[in-house]
Amino acid sequence: MIIQSYLSPVAGLVLAxxxxxxxxxxxxxxxxxxxxxxxxxxNGLIDQPSRRVYRKPAAPRTAARRAPSSLRDGQPVHARKxxxxxxxxxxxxxxxPRLSSSAKEWDDSFxxxxxxxxxxxxxxxxxxxxxxxxxxxxxxxxxxxLGRSRIGSKTPVISQNTLDAMQAAIARYxxxxxxGGWKPIPAGPDLRVGSRSPRVxxxxxxxxxxxxxxxRSGNSNSFDAYVGQAVQHFQKRxxxxxTGYVNSRTLKALNVTAxxxxxxxxxxxxxxxxxxxxxxxxxxMVNIAAAELEAVESNSVRSRHRTVVGKTDRPSPLISSKVVxxxxxxxxxxxxxxxxxxxxxxxxxxxxxxxxxxxxxxxxWGGEEIDPATVDWNDPAAEELKFQQDPGPSNAxxxxxxxxxxxxxxxxxxxxxxxxxxxxYRAYSSGCIRIxxxxxxxxxxxQREKDWSPSKVNQTINSGESVDVNLKNPMPVYWTYFTAWxxxxxxxxxxxxxxxxxxxxxxxxxx
Numbered sequence: 420m421i422i423q424s425y426l427s428p429v430a431g432l433v434l435a436x437x438x439x440x441x442x443x444x445x446x447x448x449x450x451x452x453x454x455x456x457x458x459x460x461x462n463g464l465i466d467q468p469s470r471r472v473y474r475k476p477a478a479p480r481t482a483a484r485r486a487p488s489s490l491r492d493g494q495p496v497h498a499r500k501x502x503x504x505x506x507x508x509x510x511x512x513x514x515x516p517r518l519s520s521s522a523k524e525w526d527d528s529f530x531x532x533x534x535x536x537x538x539x540x541x542x543x544x545x546x547x548x549x550x551x552x553x554x555x556x557x558x559x560x561x562x563x564x565l566g567r568s569r570i571g572s573k574t575p576v577i578s579q580n581t582l583d584a585m586q587a588a589i590a591r592y593x594x595x596x597x598x599g600g601w602k603p604i605p606a607g608p609d610l611r612v613g614s615r616s617p618r619v620x621x622x623x624x625x626x627x628x629x630x631x632x633x634x635r636s637g638n639s640n641s642f643d644a645y646v647g648q649a650v651q652h653f654q655k656r657x658x659x660x661x662t663g664y665v666n667s668r669t670l671k672a673l674n675v676t677a678x679x680x681x682x683x684x685x686x687x688x689x690x691x692x693x694x695x696x697x698x699x700x701x702x703x704m705v706n707i708a709a710a711e712l713e714a715v716e717s718n719s720v721r722s723r724h725r726t727v728v729g730k731t732d733r734p735s736p737l738i739s740s741k742v743v744x745x746x747x748x749x750x751x752x753x754x755x756x757x758x759x760x761x762x763x764x765x766x767x768x769x770x771x772x773x774x775x776x777x778x779x780x781x782x783x784w785g786g787e788e789i790d791p792a793t794v795d796w797n798d799p800a801a802e803e804l805k806f807q808q809d810p811g812p813s814n815a816x817x818x819x820x821x822x823x824x825x826x827x828x829x830x831x832x833x834x835x836x837x838x839x840x841x842x843x844y845r846a847y848s849s850g851c852i853r854i855x856x857x858x859x860x861x862x863x864x865x866q867r868e869k870d871w872s873p874s875k876v877n878q879t880i881n882s883g884e885s886v887d888v889n890l891k892n893p894m895p896v897y898w899t900y901f902t903a904w905x906x907x908x909x910x911x912x913x914x915x916x917x918x919x920x921x922x923x924x925x926x927x928x929x930x
Contacts (some may be wrong), residue, residue: 478892789804832857
């Protein structure tokens with residue numbers, strides 16, 4: 420300071436010591452968000468002729484634009500702007516995301532652009548190798564294995580690496596079970612940032628048990644932003660919308676016991692062991708329980724897609740086959756099971772449905788067309804009629820169908836009802852698999868075909884014409900049922916036991 424330059428060295432030291440005494444104690448990392456004022460180290464002191472005052476915190480964007488003096492003075496304008504842009508991005512990166520009730524949350528575990536690099540591996544108290552993020556040392560058994568970075572992995576579920584990670588996860592959950600697992604959280608109002616309740620204390624303990632929340636975050640009854648981030652991480656690991664607050668579905672997932680989760684890990688390890696080593700380097704894997712699809716190329720996940728799978732009373736079957744055909748703008752020959760269960764009951768109350776959806780009535784496949792107005796839909800004989808939906812925007816297959824030989828008459832396809840992909844629960848079909856962003860999957864399937872360049876695929880899609888493509892290089896496809904698996908970085912994934920095949924109770928099936 421200029422004033423200090425005119426004083427003796429001793430007087431300068433006295434003033435400096437006084438400033439340190441008067442300055443408030445630095446806030447802990449966890450308390451900064453609740454503070455009304457920043458400490459001097461965070462916001463600086465303002466010199467005035469008669470007194471010193473603290474400056475009130477600026478808006479996040481303004482604070483992000485503040486560059487060091489080395490960039491403010493004597494540097495080119497483009498250098499200062501580049502620094503400001505970086506700071507704005509960094510500031511935005513750590514803001515807690517907000518989702519409105521109508522927002523379509525995208526679980527970044529399906530976004531291969533967010534795949535993170537492997538972190539150093541250390542040994543946990545059990546002697547298992549786990550990943551521990553260098554900037555988050557310590558903090559308990561699961562602290563390193565479940566760091567709160569964005570979830571994503573290029574490792575296929577069906578792989579030796581996943582098998583090894585599951586064995587390590589089983590050892591950790593055995594340790595948790597021996598310690599008594601975790602306490603259930605009682606039912607009550609939704610918990611979110613700002614909530615204060617003894618239930619929040621139990622929530623903290625539950626999240627710390629599995630490493631979603633750091634051990635050093637404390638055991639208070641206050642729901643702060645750190646708990647919100649931990650809840651988001653937990654929700655991503657369980658296939659739930661990452662809202663950051665605890666609703667009834669998240670509460671059910673939290674209350675599944677450690678014993679049940681251990682049983683799921685052991686059971687899925689057995690399922691996975693039967694497939695690892697028998698799959699080729701490139702294949703398609705549909706995980707029915709997770710309503711997810713992986714496109715694997717050269718033993719690495721090329722893309723992930725959300726899917727809609729079979730209802731609980733019309734489950735999607737387990738399948739091992741090969742994709743042999745792609746149909747652009749297909750006709751849909753409505754299966755007789757859907758005719759009996761869905762279509763005829765619909766036509767009894769809404770006879771105009773066929774006209775609106777461009778569906779024709781036939782006496783037999785390839786036979787004479789019948790005027791729907793002449794049909795008595797209450798007559799049991801109506802169930803024997805054939806129904807064919809023409810290609811178009813309302814076609815149940817969307818713009819493409821992916822065929823493979825199987826005894827269940829099922830296939831994979833696009834859909835006109837794409838809003839279902841934003842749901843947590845996606846078991847709405849009659850057994851077939853509907854695929855989000857299916858055009859990307861189709862382009863990958865056809866890139867190995869000689870005459871099908873990406874431009875030709877786009878041209879075919881834009882033409883609206885029905886085209887059948889027989890694959891000269893069939894692609895293996897597997898429909899599987901995995902409710903638990905682990906990633907090489909130690910992240911343990913769980914999904915609801917959709918068809919109650921794990922035998923661990925309804926709580927694990929109904930969230």
